[in-house]
Each structure stands twice: as C-alpha cells, then as structure tokens.
Amino acid sequence: MNTIVKMALLLTGLSGTAMAQQPQLTVPDNTPNRKERAASYALRAHLAMPGNRRNFEGRSHIEVNLSKQAALIIGFNRYAQVRARQNIDSVLRLFVTDYAQIRDSTATGTSGLRFTYRLSPAARVIDQRASPPVFTSFQFNIGEPPALLKLRQDTLRVLWENPGQRTTYHQFAVYLLLNSIDDIAQLLAEGGVNARIQTALDNVQNYKNHDLTNPKMAFNLVQTNQREYKFINPGLARSPFISLQPGLGVGLIRNQLAPSLSFSAEFIPSRIHTVGYSVNYLSTFFFQNAADGQAVQRTDFLNVGLTFYHSKSNSLEGDFSRVLAGFYVGIPVYRSGNQFAKDAIRLSGTMYQKGFIKVQPEIYMNGFFKQVYPGLRVGFGL
Numbered sequence: 001m002n003t004i005v006k007m008a009l010l011l012t013g014l015s016g017t018a019m020a021q022q023p024q025l026t027v028p029d030n031t032p033n034r035k036e037r038a039a040s041y042a043l044r045a046h047l048a049m050p051g052n053r054r055n056f057e058g059r060s061h062i063e064v065n066l067s068k069q070a071a072l073i074i075g076f077n078r079y080a081q082v083r084a085r086q087n088i089d090s091v092l093r094l095f096v097t098d099y100a101q102i103r104d105s106t107a108t109g110t111s112g113l114r115f116t117y118r119l120s121p122a123a124r125v126i127d128q129r130a131s132p133p134v135f136t137s138f139q140f141n142i143g144e145p146p147a148l149l150k151l152r153q154d155t156l157r158v159l160w161e162n163p164g165q166r167t168t169y170h171q172f173a174v175y176l177l178l179n180s181i182d183d184i185a186q187l188l189a190e191g192g193v194n195a196r197i198q199t200a201l202d203n204v205q206n207y208k209n210h211d212l213t214n215p216k217m218a219f220n221l222v223q224t225n226q227r228e229y230k231f232i233n234p235g236l237a238r239s240p241f242i243s244l245q246p247g248l249g250v251g252l253i254r255n256q257l258a259p260s261l262s263f264s265a266e267f268i269p270s271r272i273h274t275v276g277y278s279v280n281y282l283s284t285f286f287f288q289n290a291a292d293g294q295a296v297q298r299t300d301f302l303n304v305g306l307t308f309y310h311s312k313s314n315s316l317e318g319d320f321s322r323v324l325a326g327f328y329v330g331i332p333v334y335r336s337g338n339q340f341a342k343d344a345i346r347l348s349g350t351m352y353q354k355g356f357i358k359v360q361p362e363i364y365m366n367g368f369f370k371q372v373y374p375g376l377r378v379g380f381g382l
Contacts, residue, residue, distance in 0.1 A: 045222045047232060054312045057173040059218040064196045072193050073175040079213040081172045088174055089192035091158055096185050098124060112152025113181055120161045154181040203229050210234055238270035247381020260284045274318035276307040286339050297337025301346050303330030326350035341366040356380055
C-alpha cells in the first residue's frame with residue numbers, strides 16, 4: 001500500500017510506522033477521470049471550508065493540490081506579496097538543509113509535527129510543535145510485522161520576519177501540509193512547487209470579472225491541477241455587508257421577569273475592521289394580574305448602537321461570531337401600559353457572548369438620569 005512509509009522502530013517488536021491522512025482527507029479518490037478527480041478535491045479542499053480559512057494568515061489564499069493528497073497554501077493580503085516571494089522551491093531547499101542537521105532530535109513517533117520556519121536577515125529559526133494522536137492504530141499486512149499508523153499530517157509554516165518583529169499576525173505566509181515532513185525532499189526531486197504556483201498566478205491574472213491583482217481585492221483560489229481551478233468569494237477585500245439578527249430573550253426589570261423579541265440590522269463597513277453599527281427593535285412583554293386591567297403590557301424600544309468584535313487569531317479581519325462588547329441607547333416608540341414613561345431612555349450593553357447566548361446589562365431612566373433603575377437581559381439568537 002503506497003500510503004505506508006517505513007520509519008524507525010517505535011516500539012519493541014514493531015518494524016515500521018505507516019502513514020495515513022487526517023480524517024477530512026480520507027475521501028476515497030475513485031472517480032473515473034481527471035475532471036471528476038479535480039472536482040472531488042475542490043469540494044474537500046482546505047479553503048472550501050469557511051471555518052478553515054481563519055487558520056491561515058492573510059485575507060486572500062491560494063491552495064495548490066500536490067501529490068499524495070498533500071497541499072500548498074499561500075496566505076497574503078496583497079497579490080504583489082506573492083509575486084515578490086513566489087520562488088518557494090529555494091526556501092524549501094534551505095529548510096531541508098537546515099532540518100537535516102536537527103532531524104534526529106525531533107523524532108516523535110506517530111505525533112503530527114508542526115514546524116514554523118522563520119526567515120529574517122539576521123537568522124533562520126525552526127520552531128517545532130508535536131500533536132500526539134488521541135488513539136493508537138496498528139495495521140496488519142500478510143507476511144509483514146504489524147505497523148504503527150501515523151494518523152496526523154505534518155505541517156510546515158514559513159514566515160518572513162523583520163528584526164525585532166513581535167506579532168502573532170503576519171501578512172504573508174506559506175503552508176505545506178504533508179504526510180511526513182520528510183516528503184519535502186521527494187517533492188523537490190519531482191520538480192518542486194514553483195511551476196504549480198505560476199499556473200495559479202496565471203489564473204489570477206486571467207480572471208475576467210475583477211482585477212484580482214488590485215490591492216483592494218481579496219479571493220480564495222483552489223488549484224486542483226494544471227487545468228482545473230476554482231475561485232471562492234472573489235471581490236473587494238473590505239466587503240461591507242449588513243447582518244440581520246433576530247432573537248428572543250428574557251429580562252429582569254424592576255424585579256419582574258419580562259420576555260422579549262428583538263430584531264437587529266447591523267451595518268459592518270469592512271471585514272478588516274471590527275466595529276458594527278446597528279439599529280435594533282426590541283419588544284418587551286409584562287404580564288399583569290387580570291384585576292389590574294390589561295393582562296399583557298408591551299413596550300417597544302428603538303435602539304441604536306455600536307458592536308465591537310474580536311479579531312481572528314492570525315488575521316486583521318474581524319471574527320463576527322465573537323462579540324467583544326456592545327453599547328446601545330434606545331427610546332420607546334410604542335407603549336400599551338405604564339411600565340415606562342414617554343420620555344424613558346434605555347441604555348444597554350453586551351458584556352458576554354457565547355455562541356447564541358448574550359448577557360446584556362441595562363439601565364432605564366425617565367428623562368436624563370431621573371428615576372434610574374437597572375435591569376439584566378439574557379438574549380438568544382444570532
């Protein structure tokens with residue numbers, strides 16, 4: 001089986017370590033022709049899964065399918081950055097030379113290895129991190145001793161750094177995802193990756209709908225082979241958009257539990273920034289005894305405010321699923337009871353958000369800081 005690579009003895013009585021792919025890469029490639037194989041890879045490519053893109057630096061990405069289901073991914077903010085450093089083969093040869101000097105001290109058996117190769121004018125640094133498997137798997141072949149399977153891929157991440165640079169975010173990075181870090185030497189012997197990168201760059205330049213070489217543009221490209229490729233979400237890098245957020249919740253106001261319905265429209269002017277401008281309509285319901293008149297009273301507030309979001313861990317883009325904080329002010333626009341005065345003001349904020357749950361402290365007042373009383377609301381929704 002060509003996916004099994006003999007390695008040094010890991011356990012007494014075992015004679016080899018075999019290679020296997022990560023779970024998301026074990027899709028059998030049994031399609032009958034080249035185009036169908038390319039389409040099959042495009043569906044399971046790393047960049048085809050939106051949640052995966054945040055794991056790579058940059059606003060734009062190029063993924064190149066290599067042999068043995070390995071992949072090369074380039075993350076960047078501007079197309080010119082790729083052009084300036086497209087000779088990746090020379091970097092890989094340099095890494096192979098440096099790694100050969102420390103290889104014996106980095107052996108970790110079946111663990112997946114993640115190498116970060118930092119290049120600067122002053123020095124070259126190799127950082128290594130191991131990811132042990134969550135379980136041990138053995139393979140038995142007729143006439144051969146049992147082999148211990150390596151279930152995690154190795155990853156090489158290449159960064160270009162300036163002296164004194166201290167940041168977790170880089171505008172340009174190259175990733176190589178392989179069965180084994182030792183496969184780089186074979187990859188170079190088979191011709192390297194420069195020609196495949198050039199094919200991908202030609203496709204970028206020949207894209208008809210936009211000038212993707214413009215610094216204002218962003219895109220994701222999956223190059224499945226020399227002929228087949230797929231662009232994902234090409235367009236303006238800033239990409240302003242409107243987020244619609246329905247929700248429901250329950251608040252504690254004047255020692256009374258009050259359910260609520262809400263709908264927000266939030267304008268986010270740029271995916272690079274982390275601030276959204278929102279308009280919110282909030283309906284709060286109060287249940288009274290029948291003897292008091294109306295059984296259900298309702299007050300609607302129209303709110304405006306700002307929402308601040310976390311940034312992605314390795315990018316300047318905002319992570320719009322994670323709220324850092326929010327601040328809002330509102331006035332009543334409909335009242336069916338006497339819970340709030342006509343000149344009431346509502347101040348609120350988001351101090352905690354986890355998934356679909358938000359915790360929002362509130363302050364209500366009649367007029368400007370008159371008859372002030374606090375509230376607390378727990379919301380559920382987008």
